Amino acid sequence: MQLTDFEKSVYNACSKIRKGRVSTYFEIAKAIRNPKASRAVGNALNKNPFRSVPCHRVVCSDGKLGGFVNGPRKKKSLLEQEGVAIEKGRIADFKNAFQPLC
DNA sequence: CTAATGACCATTA
DNA sequence: ATAATGGCCATTA
Numbered sequence: 001m002q003l004t005d006f007e008k009s010v011y012n013a014c015s016k017i018r019k020g021r022v023s024t025y026f027e028i029a030k031a032i033r034n035p036k037a038s039r040a041v042g043n044a045l046n047k048n049p050f051r052s053v054p055c056h057r058v059v060c061s062d063g064k065l066g067g068f069v070n071g072p073r074k075k076k077s078l079l080e081q082e083g084v085a086i087e088k089g090r091i092a093d094f095k096n097a098f099q100p101l102c
Numbered sequence: 103c104t105a106a107t108g109a110c111c112a113t114t115a
Numbered sequence: 116a117t118a119a120t121g122g123c124c125a126t127t128a
Contacts, residue, residue: 006125025110029124040125042109047126060110067109075109 010044020083021099024061031101063094
């Protein structure tokens with residue numbers, strides 16, 4: 001698995017997201033001390049070698065689901081399954097479900 | 103080494 | 116409100 005420190009940090013931060021909560025790429029980027037690397041965060045999650053990492057709980061800062069919605073189309077189902085309400089392709093209670101990663 | 107890609111974000115029209 | 120533009124980062128070809 002040859003992962004870089006950046007990726008490890010991304011997965012680590014992503015696994016901190018509790019069930020029924022969502023976070024954003026930007027927040028993860030902030031958590032790993034690279035606030036401008038939100039794009040790289042997305043790339044890291046795209047590789048996502050760990051199934052235990054809840055990458056589906058990560059959404060756009062706008063509250064939309066973001067990528068990988070049209071492909072597997074499971075993201076919405078997964079989030080709803082975990083208790084996150086989705087409304088018209090975006091998080092219903094985004095600020096309520098949003099979990100800052102400190 | 104340079105160039106291109108991508109699950110993004112913020113600003114501007 | 117949506118659409119387009121610029122910028123930023125890490126990985127891959």
